[in-house]
Amino acid sequence: MGLYNYTIHQLQELIAGKEVTAKELLDSFLENIENVEEEVKAYITITEGEARSRIEQGLQGKLAGIPIAVKDNISTEGIKTTCASRILEDYVPPFDATVIRRLKEEGAVIIGKNNLDEFAMGSSTENSAFFPTRNPRNTDYVPGGSSGGSAAAVAAGEAAGALGSDTGGSVRQPASFCGIVGLKPTYGSISRYGLAAFASSLDQIGIFSRDVEDTAILLNVLTGYDPLDSTSAKLQHPDYTDFLKDELEGMKIALPEEYFSVDMDPEVRECVITAVRKLEEAGAEIEEVRLSGLKYALAAYYIISSAEASSNLARYDGVRYGYRFSNARGINEMYEKSRKEFGDEVKRRILFGTYVLSSGKYEDYYLKAQKARKQLTEEIQNLFREYHLLVSPATPTTAFKLGAVKDPFEMDQTGIFTVAANLSGIPAISIPCGVDSRNLPVGIQIMGPHFQEGRLIQAAYSLENILGFKDPGYCGRYCHEQKL
Ligand code: GLN
Secondary structure: OOHHHOOHHHHHHHHHOOOOOHHHHHHHHHHHHHHHHHHHOOEEEEOHHHHHHHHHHOOOOOOOOOEEEEEOOEOEOOEOOOOOOHHHOOOOOOOOOHHHHHHHHOOOEEEEEEOOOHHHOOOOOOOOOOOOOOOOOOOOEOOOOOOHHHHHHHHOOOOOEEEEEOOOOOOHHHHHHHOOEEEEOOOOOEOOOOEOOOOOOOOOEEEEEOOHHHHHHHHHHHEOOOOOOOOOOOOOOOOHHHHOOOOOOOOEEEEEOHHHHOOOOHHHHHHHHHHHHHHHHOOOEEEEEOOHHHHHHHHHHHHHHHHHHHHHHHHOOOOOOOOOOOOOOOHHHHHHHHHOOOOHHHHHHHHHHHHHHOOOOOHHHHHHHHHHHHHHHHHHHHHHHHOOEEEEEOOOOOOOEOOOOOOHHHHHHHHOOOHHHHHHOOOEEEEEEEEOOOOOEEEEEEEOOOOOHHHHHHHHHHHHHHHOOOOOOOOOOOHHHOOO
């Protein structure tokens, strides 16, 4: 097995024991990229030159020599950061996002920038202005989105771990589609300084990894107060690797009925229920509960996220930021022709967001959505007075074929199980729990109270051990014929 298929904790041991050098590691990943990237297309930019020169300088820290991929809406100094948009096609930021600084301080090697749905709007990575990414498990299928490039990079052994952003599920959903682990931490626990804003009250940087232990390792590096992000929590974070224990005894887990009664793929439901039964056998107490506010979650999410996007994306006007159409006769034509470069999905959200904020409509939509958000958050917080965790499927279906979902409303449905965690700010993780009859991965979602990532990690780690589900790495175009 190539080094590119190892987990971060395995690679850390090899590096610490001087069994491999950072250069050998990078070479192994780059060689694999060379073999698979043409098919998978996880990257917009591969930063081989920067990676090599960093290694030559000598690296130290917890992640010394570990190749990490980064979603292309996270700012990297001197490296193009496009948000997969024509508007930012040539933008080279003069600064690093805080998460990049933290990774670099621990010796990580940024290996490239991943494809995404333009400005993180979408669920399949087909909305990238450049090209779609494919699911490494079966390249006829989408990897999910919007962080599809980051998920595919990890699943295909093109990076040891990756950063994504999750506004309504964009880390957990692609992790689930690609059969890896995806964590959206609590709002405020990882700095968002340098993340291109989509919907500021929901956006959170998240982590992709091959297993739960790697998630804990990356979380330790990434969390912590940042004065550059006004929503960053002033809080001492624990060592998350202390929660890597196989212990479910006494853990009270709630299954909100609404997560299982909606229209969903019966194979997904069965797979998740089987995993829940195993949690029970291992000592967890499982109870069905009601979460009635969930029925408004998706609608509230699209109203609030589009409203915030319409305001956040106003800055790309050809003057302050982004592409400028330079042959215009007058300012109106300049605005118009510059902003024309946004893709259809981004335009749709800006229009919708502007509409729900307009006078006369504001009370009917935006205000109602905020009320639904508040009610849902309170309901979730009440559940956490009695239960340690909530469990649900991560997505209502497994991956779909490229081009199969054309209706944007149908596409939005894939976020039905993930948006509640963003609306309420709680942490949520998706881990693989099996495969469907097409051998495509199914993800189970575990949600916990604010800043209780440790508890999430403990449950996810235990479940991962019980299920014995291990990421096999990339095995080529016909990966799906190989049983996971
Ligand atoms: N699918 C959701 C959307 O399109 C999620 C996006 C996200 O989390 N960035 O808005």
